[in-house]
Amino acid sequence: MSYRAPVFDIAFALKHAAGFKQALDDGLYGDLSEDVIDAVLTEAGKFATEVVAPLNVVGDRAGAVFKDGAVATAPGWKEAYHAWTQAGWNALAAPGVWGGQGLPQAVNVACLEMWNSAAMAFGIAPVLTMAAIDALTAHGSDELQRAYLPKLVSGEWTGTMQLTEPQAGSDVGALRTRAERAGGGTYRLTGQKIFITYGEHDMTGNIVHLVLARLPDAPAGSRGVSLFLVPKFLLNPDGSLGPRNDVRAHSIEHKLGIHGSPTCTMVFGDRGGATGFLIGEENRGLACMFTMMNQARLAVALQGVGIAERATQQALAYARERKQGRAAGTREGMSPIIDHPDVKRMLLTMRALTGAARAISYATAVAVDRAHRSTDEAARMAANERASLLTPVAKAFATDVGSEVSSLGVQVHGGMGYIEETGAAQHFRDARIAPIYEGTNGIQAIDLVTRKLPMSGGNAVRTYIAELRRTADAVKAANDPAFGATGARLAEAIDSLERATEWLLKQPQSDAALAGATPYLRLFAHAAGGALLAEQALAAARLAGESSAPARIALARFFAENIAVAATGLERIVTEGATSVNASEAALA
Numbered sequence: 067m068s069y070r071a072p073v074f075d076i077a078f079a080l081k082h083a084a085g086f087k088q089a090l091d092d093g094l095y096g097d098l099s100e101d102v103i104d105a106v107l108t109e110a111g112k113f114a115t116e117v118v119a120p121l122n123v124v125g126d127r128a129g130a131v132f133k134d135g136a137v138a139t140a141p142g143w144k145e146a147y148h149a150w151t152q153a154g155w156n157a158l159a160a161p162g163v164w165g166g167q168g169l170p171q172a173v174n175v176a177c178l179e180m181w182n183s184a185a186m187a188f189g190i191a192p193v194l195t196m197a198a199i200d201a202l203t204a205h206g207s208d209e210l211q212r213a214y215l216p217k218l219v220s221g222e223w224t225g226t227m228q229l230t231e232p233q234a235g236s237d238v239g240a241l242r243t244r245a246e247r248a249g250g251g252t253y254r255l256t257g258q259k260i261f262i263t264y265g266e267h268d269m270t271g272n273i274v275h276l277v278l279a280r281l282p283d284a285p286a287g288s289r290g291v292s293l294f295l296v297p298k299f300l301l302n303p304d305g306s307l308g309p310r311n312d313v314r315a316h317s318i319e320h321k322l323g324i325h326g327s328p329t330c331t332m333v334f335g336d337r338g339g340a341t342g343f344l345i346g347e348e349n350r351g352l353a354c355m356f357t358m359m360n361q362a363r364l365a366v367a368l369q370g371v372g373i374a375e376r377a378t379q380q381a382l383a384y385a386r387e388r389k390q391g392r393a394a395g396t397r398e399g400m401s402p403i404i405d406h407p408d409v410k411r412m413l414l415t416m417r418a419l420t421g422a423a424r425a426i427s428y429a430t431a432v433a434v435d436r437a438h439r440s441t442d443e444a445a446r447m448a449a450n451e452r453a454s455l456l457t458p459v460a461k462a463f464a465t466d467v468g469s470e471v472s473s474l475g476v477q478v479h480g481g482m483g484y485i486e487e488t489g490a491a492q493h494f495r496d497a498r499i500a501p502i503y504e505g506t507n508g509i510q511a512i513d514l515v516t517r518k519l520p521m522s523g524g525n526a527v528r529t530y531i532a533e534l535r536r537t538a539d540a541v542k543a544a545n546d547p548a549f550g551a552t553g554a555r556l557a558e559a560i561d562s563l564e565r566a567t568e569w570l571l572k573q574p575q576s577d578a579a580l581a582g583a584t585p586y587l588r589l590f591a592h593a594a595g596g597a598l599l600a601e602q603a604l605a606a607a608r609l610a611g612e613s614s615a616p617a618r619i620a621l622a623r624f625f626a627e628n629i630a631v632a633a634t635g636l637e638r639i640v641t642e643g644a645t646s647v648n649a650s651e652a653a654l655a
C-alpha cells in the first residue's frame with residue numbers, strides 16, 4: 067500500500083501540540099502566516115506521496131550498488147533527488163544569505179517526517195546535508211562558507227558526517243584517523259571510517275565530507291579531535307570542480323534495511339593524504355560535530371515518526387479489508403479484523419505512539435526555533451535548554467516507536483506481514499537502524515540523565531514538568547466525560563516523572579542512574595507524549611466546528627489510560643531496579 071501524507075494531522079500537531087501556533091502569535095516568525103505554512107506542508111505532502119513514495123520498494127529491492135569504487139543508487143533515485151532539490155526542499159530552512167528560504171526549522175522537521183515516511187533510505191541523505199549546513203554555518207570560516215554553502219544549500223552537493231571507525235563507535239574519542247598540518251591552512255588526512263551514510267553515490271557532482279580526525283600532537287580522547295571538511299573533488303579558485311581528492315569508498319555494507327542508502331567504508335590517504343580544511347579550532351572538533359549531531363538527532367527522530375506513520379497507515383488499511391472470525395455482537399459472516407478488540411488495541415497503540423512521538427519531535431523543533439530566533443536573551447537561553455532537554459527524548463523515543471509500531475504493523479498483517487510483498491516487513495527492517503545510529507538510544511538516555519537533567523541545577527526539567535502538569539489540570543478542568551480518566555492518569559504519570567527526576571538529580575552520574583536511564587527516558591516520553599496529545603485534543607475541542615475533536619480526544623484518552631499508566635512501573639524500575647541490574651552478574655554468567 068502506498069503512502070498518503072497526513073498533511074492535516076501534521077499541521078494540527080505542529081500548531082496545537084508542539085506550540086508552533088503560539089510561536090507564530092508571539093511573532094517569533096515575523097510576518098509568516100499560517101496560510102503559507104499550510105501551503106508549504108500541502109506541497110511537501112504532494113511531493114512525498116507522488117514522487118518519493120514510489121521509490122520505496124525499488125530502493126529496497128534494487129538497493130545501492132557498489133562497483134569499481136562508484137555507487138549507483140537505485141533506479142529513479144537520482145532523478146527524484148534532482149526534482150526534490152529543484153523544488154527547493156533542501157533549502158527550506160537554510161539561511162537566506164546562502165540561497166535558503168529561511169523558513170522555521172519546525173516546518174522543515176514536519177517535511178522531514180514526510181520524506182522519511184515516503185522512503186526512509188531517501189530521506190536520510192538530506193538529513194546529513196542539512197546537518198553539514200548547520201555545522202558550517204556555525205563554525206566554518208568565511209572562505210569555507212562561501213565556497214561550499216551555496217551548493218550544499220541548493221542540494222547540488224550532499225554532505226556526510228564521518229565519526230565512526232571500527233574501534234570508535236559510541237566512544238568517538240577512540241578515533242584514530244590522522245590529520246597532519248600541510249601548510250597553507252590545509253591538512254592531510256589518512257585513515258578509515260566505517261558505516262558512512264551516502265559516503266559515495268551518483269546523485270550529485272560533489273560530496274562534502276565532514277570528518278573527525280586527530281592531529282599528531284592532540285590530547286588523548288575526545289578533547290583531541292578536530293573537524294575537517296574533505297571534499298570528494300577539490301575546488302578550483304573559481305569554485306568549479308578540480309582534481310579528485312584522496313578519499314574513496316572502499317565498499318558498501320549489506321544490511322537489514324534502508325537498502326537504498328549506501329553505507330560506505332571510506333578510505334583517506336591511499337595516495338599520500340586527503341586534503342582537508344579545518345572547521346572551527348584544532349582539538350575543538352567535537353563541539354562543532356555536536357552542532358551537526360543535534361540537528362541530525364532531531365531529524366532521525368522524524369525518521370522514527372515517519373516510518374511509524376507509514377506502518378500505521380498500511381496496517382489500518384489491511385485491518386479494514388482482511389476478514390477473520392466473527393467479532394462480538396456480529397450475527398453472521400466474518401468480521402474485518404479491525405473489529406476485534408485485540409487488533410483495535412494494536413492499531414490504537416500504533417496511532418497513539420506515533421502521535422506522541424510526532425508531538426515531542428515537533429515541540430523540540432519549535433524550541434530550536436525559539437533558541438535561534440527569540441530576540442530576548444533569557445528566552446533564547448531557556449529555549450536552548452528546552453531543546454537540549456528534549457532532543458535525546460525525541461531521538462530515542464521516536465525511533466523506538468518507529469521500531470515498535472512497525473513491528474505491530476507486521477503483527478496486524480499476520481503471516482502476510484512476514485512476507486515481503488505486503489511491504490510491512492520492509493518498514494520493520496528499515497525502522498531498526500534509527501535507534502542505533504546518530505548515537506544509540508542507550509547513549510541518548512545517558513545524555514538525558516547525566517547532562518540534561520542537571521542543567522540549571524535541575525530547573526530546566528522542573529519547569530518542563532510544571533508545564534506538563536498544567537495540561538493535566540486543564541484536562542481535569544475541562545470536565546468533559548469524553549476524556550474519561552485522562553486528567554487523572556496524566557497527573558499520575560507526571561507525579562512519577564517528578565519523583566524519578568528528583569531521585570536522579572541527587573545522583574545523576576551514579577551507576578544506579580545509568581542503570582535506570584533508558585526506563586527514565588521512556589517514562590519522560592510517556593508523561594510528555596500524553597500531555598502533548600491532551601493539549602492537542604483540548605485545542606481541537608476549543609476550536610469551533612473542528613470535526614477532528616472527537617478523534618483527538620479519543621486518542622489522548624487511549625494514550626493516558628493504556629500507555630501513560632506504565633509510568634508508575636517505569637518509576638519503580640528507575641528508583642528501585644538498579645541494584646538488580648548492577649549486582650546481578652551471576653545471572654549473566
Ligand SMILES: Cc1cc2nc3c(=O)[nH]c(=O)nc-3n(C[C@H](O)[C@H](O)[C@H](O)COP(=O)(O)OP(=O)(O)OC[C@H]3O[C@@H](n4cnc5c(N)ncnc54)[C@H](O)[C@@H]3O)c2cc1C
Nearest residue numbers: 227228229230235236261262263329503504505506508509
Ligand atoms: C546503516 C548505518 C549508517 C550509519 N551512518 C553513519 C554515518 O553516516 N556516520 C557515522 O559516523 N556513523 C554512522 N553509523 C555508525 C553508527 O552511528 C554507530 O553504529 C553507532 O553510533 C553505534 O556505534 P557502534 O556500532 O560501534 O556500537 P557500540 O558503540 O559498540 O555499542 C554497542 C552497544 O553498547 C552500548 N554502549 C556503548 N558504549 C556505551 C556506554 N558508554 N554506556 C552504555 N552503553 C554503551 C550501545 O548503546 C550499544 O547498545 C552508521 C551505522 C549504520 C549501521
